[in-house]
Amino acid sequence: MTDYVSRREFLTLLGVSGGTAAAILAGTALGLLPGGAAAATLDLQMAGTEQRRIAILGGGLSGLTVAYELSKRGYDCTILEASHRCGGRIFTVRNGDLIDEIGNRQYCDFDDEPHMYFNAGAARIPSTHRNILAYCKKLNVELEIFVNENKTSYVQDKSMLGGQRIRNIEYTTHMKGFMAELMAKALDQEDLNAPFSESEAETLLGMIRSFGDLSEDDLYRGSLRAGYATGGFLEHGVQKEIIAFRDLLKTPLGRVLISANEGDTGPMLLQPKGGMDKIVEGFLAQVGDKVKYRAMVASVKVGENGVDITYDQDGVRHPLQADYCFNCIPTHLITGINNNFPAEYVSALKYVRRGEAYKAAFQAKRRFWEEEDIYGGISWMNTPSLQIWYPSHGIHQDKGVVLGAYDYGGGMYHTRMTQQQRIEAHLSDGEKLHPGYGQLVEKPITVAWHRMNHMLGCSARWRRSFSRGWSYEEETHYKTLQQPVNGRHYLIGDQMTMHSAWQESAILSAYWAMADFNQRIPVTQA
């Protein structure tokens, strides 16, 4: 393995080519694929005359979901949001926005145009995530296709071909060709081939040949699928030079490329037009009046008949009394709030760790990637910056915002640097993919989720080891936190699922909690 990607990180890379660091390996990152659950139905009764007061701690997506659904049913909801904005890790950065990293506050200076935004947190909605999609529809959030894998984009590793960038399609075409050759050989060995009838073997061989574009002798000798060197329209297309199998094996990125778009990024991906926070706007159009901003929770005391909360706002401590409380504050921040939770609940809260995802973005002075036939998608570098994302929207506009680094592997690599050092590192990495990069991009921003004010971490990481399933200890803690304290205090958010880092998870956790809550409240009259 080469410098930056260790074997362990490699597993991570592989599992999370979709970008969620929490859902990894053998049973990898996964969407709720069809045949699984349908969109959840929420069969909640209307509020009665009592027990109407709902406190929602945190204005993340799960909190907004609860506020929306319960307000609609007559409950009196209050959202306490510690920061200046709702949405949590749904965070779209535009001109003038504050990036509130502790020790590194930045204001975004992108041009003030609708397509000039950066989704610094949630950026993709798998088509199988039915509940978030259902809210998009209900809240009139317009959607468009998001491009994730793009075979026209680049791959670069200093260990491969002297660091020369190649197109993803060159890598994958050749790798598939050599793989097909290997399969054809195996099929030719009678002992390996035992279970197949002659006709099955023939069918399979046909598929293998198609898969790899093999020559007639079942060897791989390159393929026009990897692109023309010249010609192809007015004259014959000339095949590009083949890349040796041995060279392809030199980059650990190969694993990612050859199994791209599995799990959550296997289905089509979508994004709201204009930025992911159009979803937050959609919710706030309904429940915006319930939110108290810059309201930091100071204490949560769960009683037999309700929950007593205090919070600080504008330098003043306020009380908030509620009948029920839904809490999506990150577990590792809850542990610092005065509480009377049972000991095993507190232990469980302390158990959950956090990811340390890091993203950077630049404004591009012109859409240089489109000049190279790239429309959306990801280029891969075996450097700490790891990825460049090109926007799926704003095609053929003058400028655009590119993601210049995405370190979801959980390193503190970039956050040990100054802002200037981070930027220089991304410029230097990007230069290997796009010569002249330093002149093509400007107005950098960086978002280190584990240093963001009121966050101090990215998504929940329940599991200590990604090479096994959930341990008994992990399951026990998870189940402890899923149950409400005294039937009054619910922990919600993507942190309360086995599939963190997705908006769908946040909604499903809220649904679980509201369904449980609904069974506890007195039955109201029809």
Added chain:
Amino acid sequence: MTDYVSRREFLTLLGVSGGTAAAILAGTALGLLPGGAAAATLDLQMAGTEQRRIAILGGGLSGLTVAYELSKRGYDCTILEASHRCGGRIFTVRNGDLIDEIGNRQYCDFDDEPHMYFNAGAARIPSTHRNILAYCKKLNVELEIFVNENKTSYVQDKSMLGGQRIRNIEYTTHMKGFMAELMAKALDQEDLNAPFSESEAETLLGMIRSFGDLSEDDLYRGSLRAGYATGGFLEHGVQKEIIAFRDLLKTPLGRVLISANEGDTGPMLLQPKGGMDKIVEGFLAQVGDKVKYRAMVASVKVGENGVDITYDQDGVRHPLQADYCFNCIPTHLITGINNNFPAEYVSALKYVRRGEAYKAAFQAKRRFWEEEDIYGGISWMNTPSLQIWYPSHGIHQDKGVVLGAYDYGGGMYHTRMTQQQRIEAHLSDGEKLHPGYGQLVEKPITVAWHRMNHMLGCSARWRRSFSRGWSYEEETHYKTLQQPVNGRHYLIGDQMTMHSAWQESAILSAYWAMADFNQRIPVTQA
């Protein structure tokens, strides 16, 4: 092979999963991939005071390109278009539009809304087709991402699993798993494994395991990548039942699925917002005044100093004298027009055959595919209807237009049927993918390109055999037609490339002809 897909057709299927029946096999259907030619530059001089009259026969994309470029340079262009509309096989069908199939005229009855259209001809622009994309930019044709492969969509074959539909991702995940198992076995055989060092073999094995999501013993035992049976968010995801290797081999569609998105559909694909004919509109905004509609060319006589043309319009024969002529009338229709072309030119014209592509579309009463997590892309059936395409646009609107059949293999299968029989066949085929299909869709249209008035064929097919490269005979004819008659009459259109059926090809043929023309005209003063 099963009923509808013969071995021969299979090769076709494979080569043209991208949809062009003309560019097939080993060196398969191919886009101008990066590293190939840059966007062509057109360095043409301004028109002088003489030799300014340009006749353009046919208002297809190549004709419009010539009209646009030469008008801009001061030439006096006239386009003779035989039908009631420009664009040729760029044909977007909307409410009220005439589908002028001979013997089966139809008027489209889709709801009159911007997203309710059907691209009956050109439907996809590969991101590597730089020249058509450059025109989109120049002519302010807004673009959006087009979804081609969608792993959430379905595959269905009566020979496989008793005809039960499965998700594409089930098929491909399992097939890749079994393929990986085969590769791992091969790698385990020392004699097959000879060229690799231990560390290379280990790297490769890692890639193979990733590729197929193999168990630790390098066997394939199913994968959560194929989707959850249940759970995945609040509870553990339960793996869907594996499908046996043997069963996967029962459908010839496997070849297409396992090598999907190669060639022209390998790069990202784009489409104009609102319909492919926004491109035609873009050109016509510039040169619309040059077009004579319903003007059928009756004769073309090429002289030493110009070209004499006659055409019929409104029952009257008109003369048109030009200094140069650019002709994009389909070769097989030119042969019926009075001409004085050299014998070998006429022979070459007669040599070129035509594809017989057929598409059908329905208005869907609701977007039932989105209820099944499908957003855009293609479902595959091993039936004559072959494909259902779901629209990439209009997400979450009430209705949409689906492609209900795409027979690009060149059969006359559907065109031997009445309109009613065609529709019943597509409804019956579609029912296997979408139960209740007959009630979900309405307002059918069918477009049989080989019976469309003034077309009588789809794209040019130069090659008699798709299992070999171009023959000497084919090359000779091609080169004969590429050269202008007397330096005055140019044949253009995608028919005059080795890569027919793409808009890029039409433009490049026009560029070739204009560059040649530019060298022949007298040099004008600076």
